[in-house]
Amino acid sequence: MSLFQRHRNILDFALSSLVRRWKKNLALLLVYTFLVFVLASVVFFTGAIKREARIVLSGAPEVVVQKLLAGRHDLIPAGYAEALKKIVGVSAVKGRLWGYYYEPATGANYTLVAGGGSQQRRGTIAIGQGVARTLQAARGDLIPLRGTDGTYVSFEVDDIFSAASELVSSDLIRISDQDLRSLFGIPDGYYTDLTLKVRNPREVFVVADKIRRVLPDTRPVLRDEILRTYDAIFDWRSGLLLVIFTGAGAAFIIFAWDKATSLSLEERHEIGILKAVGWETSEVIAMKSYEGIIISLVSFFTGTLLAYAHVFFSPALLFEPVLKGWSVLYPHFQLVPHLTVYHVGALFFLTVVPYTVATVIPSWSAATIDPDAIMRL
């Protein structure tokens, strides 16, 4: 009998053996598939959002300079811009005006930003989709905003940011520089913070060091740090993801350990009979390996495909309640699928390999015992 034919027969026997204990194996399959599904969902979600953050925030300011007062973020005088312009390597300095606005009627927090490159007319605002949803506002509507002096000023909505940009603009209200100053009571000659352009990107760290020396009461925040912030937020090691991983990982280890340390009496008898009728130890181990491979492959395929559909075709139901948090306003966004061979390979080696190995070890120890001794158990 050829090697191929022999292994085909062993595979047939392994499948029949799994079908014979279908209730136990189905339960195993469901738990295993759920574990793979959770792990794959986390891997796909974090991979996609980290990639999107990297692409979208590549246009963020190279350096943001904040003034600190008693350890807190304070308004920065425009005069600081002059000192920063003198630093070798700095090509441009701009003032940023922005702030947070709490809307008591809805309980939502908005982010107000001043015009930027496009000129926002006085008395008008552009709002994000999230703001439009919470206020039920449309183009042409008037929205009253409460100033620091307690009076309400109405602004006409002249634009609504596109739904496609919701990941960055959901809670934004774009307003003119003068309106933002009068609403928040920011005096002329002050900004929320300053942004810098550096001629040679490789000099950013040197420029940041010079900023700390020239203006010791400021803190430079580099674009690289901003990007790393998002890597850290959605890193495998962080926060809730760690909790999910620890829970799933611990469950899986217990599961695999249980499998590795115990073969049921029925399974031991089966091995004994197989050995008694002439099966070799290597064939018994191959049969048990096939059982492990079949269970893990089915779980891997089903769990991974379900996770892909969960993250990229549905609104990621598992993560949505977490991302919503306590906030009133939360963005609606659909992540762009990001799938690499590395992701799938990592999932495969994290799930399929340990389980298969765990099933082979007890089979090997049982297969090497005398068949007569096993059958007498």
Add this chain to the structure above:
Amino acid sequence: MPPRKSNIFVAYVVLNLVVFSLVFVHAHRENESARPALREKAILVERLQLTDLCLFTDARYARNPSMADLHSPFQDSPMSMEHFPSGTILFPPGHLRTP
């Protein structure tokens, strides 16, 4: 004569491999078609000089984690040490963790 179980299993594996290939093709095509939307977001970030994604709006340090300072969690109220669950997912930015 019913098909052999091994044949059914091999066919199942092949079918799944085909579906996996289709998933890779889908991801690639979606990436291509999402390029204009990603570009639009990047342009908005550049034009308004934004620094953060709008993921959590329940606290200032959660809305703009990269702009947060060390005292951020306590700014909203003395009892407000954490906004759950955003605070659980958010890791302090690297520049706040290094001395």
